[in-house]
Amino acid sequence: xxxxxxxxxxxxxxxxxxxxxxxxxxxxxxxxxxxxxxxxxxxxxxxxxxxxxxxxxxxxxxxxxxxxxxxxxxxxxxxxxxxxxxxxxxxxxxxxxxxxxxxxxxxxxxxxxxxxxxxxxxxxxxxxxxxxxxxxxxxxxxxxxxxxxxxxxxxxxxxxxxxxxxxxxxxxxxxxxxxxxxxxxxxxxxxxxxxxxxxxxxxxxxxxxxxxxxxxxxxxxxxxxxxxxxxxxxxxxxxxxxxxxxxxxxxxxxxxxxxxxxxxxxxxxxxxx
Ligand code: KIV
Numbered sequence: 001x002x003x004x005x006x007x008x009x010x011x012x013x014x015x016x017x018x019x020x021x022x023x024x025x026x027x028x029x030x031x032x033x034x035x036x037x038x039x040x041x042x043x044x045x046x047x048x049x050x051x052x053x054x055x056x057x058x059x060x061x062x063x064x065x066x067x068x069x070x071x072x073x074x075x076x077x078x079x080x081x082x083x084x085x086x087x088x089x090x091x092x093x094x095x096x097x098x099x100x101x102x103x104x105x106x107x108x109x110x111x112x113x114x115x116x117x118x119x120x121x122x123x124x125x126x127x128x129x130x131x132x133x134x135x136x137x138x139x140x141x142x143x144x145x146x147x148x149x150x151x152x153x154x155x156x157x158x159x160x161x162x163x164x165x166x167x168x169x170x171x172x173x174x175x176x177x178x179x180x181x182x183x184x185x186x187x188x189x190x191x192x193x194x195x196x197x198x199x200x201x202x203x204x205x206x207x208x209x210x211x212x213x214x215x216x217x218x219x220x221x222x223x224x225x226x227x228x229x230x231x232x233x234x235x236x237x238x239x240x241x242x243x244x245x246x247x248x249x250x251x252x253x254x255x256x257x258x259x260x261x262x263x264x265x266x267x268x269x270x271x272x273x
Pocket of ligand 1 (some may be wrong): 021029048049050051052053090144190210220221222
């Protein structure tokens with residue numbers, strides 16, 4: 001049998017076309033090659049190597065201590081598992097905010113060393129010039145506004161943004177500034193549904209929501225949350241599609257019991273010669 005042709009990779013252009021055709025974009029966080037292969041085979045469009053890896057896998061309190069080397073390592077291994085999906089690397093705190101030159105150098109390092117397709121940065125108008133400079137050297141940039149976890153202390157916690165007129169207007173201006181600066185998509189995190197819908201309708205580039213309601217052009221969740229692997233985290237917007245933390249505990253308890261009872265390994269799982 002002839003081999004099936006390789007699937008067409010998801011590009012920046014393809015995402016823009018999806019918005020035009022009103023096809024919803026599916027994005028998930030991904031931190032390793034094994035899950036990248038599974039998510040890619042499941043038809044996920046975009047794999048985001050989020051700096052949330054620092055909390056979810058590395059056990060840190062926030063994303064603030066994630067490093068560029070850490071993100072490069074995870075992005076490189078995710079890229080190995082992805083055939084069709086676009087791979088986006090989240091730029092960690094202070095790798096793009098200080099100067100445009102640093103942003104270009106660090107973004108360029110990520111692209112060159114990992115083989116990923118784009119980077120993501122947090123912030124709106126204040127970093128629009130930087131986004132423009134990075135886009136101008138050929139690096140596709142995804143924006144991220146609303147609750148931006150790298151500013152969690154300035155925002156006073158992980159809370160919904162844009163609930164009053166002033167902050168809502170700021171978010172609309174931020175989204176517009178990112179589009180004007182050349183961003184190809186923007187994540188809206190923890191934004192009321194009507195505001196996210198208004199921003200989505202006002203932009204030519206796709207919005208990808210997390211806790212931003214159903215009217216965004218796409219949705220993203222942290223993979224470990226949707227799988228129910230992260231049993232210490234819950235939030236209103238997280239829907240668990242599986243409860244793998246329970247499965248993991250049950251499997252490990254089964255193994256431990258059989259080891260203690262001398263039942264594992266049995267002859268079937270042993271070599272006689
Ligand atoms: O780091 C991350 O996982 C993210 C998503 C929550 C959008 O930025």
